[in-house]
Amino acid sequence: MSIEKENFLRTRLVPMLQQLPADTPSRWGKMNVQQMIEHLAGDAFRTASGRLVFEKILTAPEQLARMRAFMMSEKPFKENTANPLLGVDPIPLRYKTVQGAIGALQQELIHFFESFEKNPLLITRNPFYGDLNFDENVQLLYKHALHHLKQFGVEPLMA
Numbered sequence: 001m002s003i004e005k006e007n008f009l010r011t012r013l014v015p016m017l018q019q020l021p022a023d024t025p026s027r028w029g030k031m032n033v034q035q036m037i038e039h040l041a042g043d044a045f046r047t048a049s050g051r052l053v054f055e056k057i058l059t060a061p062e063q064l065a066r067m068r069a070f071m072m073s074e075k076p077f078k079e080n081t082a083n084p085l086l087g088v089d090p091i092p093l094r095y096k097t098v099q100g101a102i103g104a105l106q107q108e109l110i111h112f113f114e115s116f117e118k119n120p121l122l123i124t125r126n127p128f129y130g131d132l133n134f135d136e137n138v139q140l141l142y143k144h145a146l147h148h149l150k151q152f153g154v155e156p157l158m159a
Contacts, residue, residue: 002138002139002142005138005139005142006138008142008145008156009109009138009141009142009145010109010113012156013105013109013145014102014105014106014109016149016154016156017037017102017105018099018102020033020149020152020154021033022034022098024152024153025152026151026152027079027150027151027152027153028079028080028151029079029080029151030088030089030090031090031148031151032090033098033152034093034095034097034098034101035090035091035093036148036151036152037098037101037102037105038091038093038094038095038101038104039086039090039148040105040108040144040145040148041101041104041105041107041108042094042104042108043085043086044140044141044144044145045105045108045109045111045112045141046108047124047125047126047127048112048124048126048132048137048140048141049108049111049112049115049116049124050115050122050124051108051111051115053125054125054126054127055125056127057125057126057127057128057130057131058084058085058127058128059127059128059129059130064129064130067128067129067130068129068130068136071129071136071139071140071143072136072139076143076146076147076150077143077144077147079151081147085127112137112141116134116137120134121133122134124137126140
């Protein structure tokens with residue numbers, strides 16, 4: 001597991017989002033900054049912590065190993081990667097402000113790490129990548145966060 005990726009999620013992601021102006025145009029996709037933050041909080045982190053539960057794995061069994069290999073690689077998600085669970089248009093905003101969305105993301109981050117601290121053997125189901133442990137979830141969350149930061153022109157360097 002990459003402690004750098006875990007530390008990025010714990011300490012760098014939220015400050016980067018706090019510095020991102022709400023009106024920053026996206027390089028691709030239909031989400032605005034707030035919708036992206038709400039997507040990370042409400043979809044990605046809630047799934048990783050087990051708060052959002054999926055019964056089914058949507059990826060075909062014969063493709064799951066390839067999907068997991070990609071997830072664990074350093075290859076980034078492609079621009080405009082479609083998420084069939086999200087639909088064509090972004091969902092309506094849940095919070096009144098970007099700061100409200102960032103606050104929700106902070107709470108989901110805390111819940112994610114606390115869930116695995118309480119139960120280090122916890123396995124959560126991702127609808128595309130299958131059943132994931134802590135290290136696999138950190139890898140996916142890191143990759144997912146970088147994808148959306150890049151969407152808005154933020155490309156953090158790992159030190």
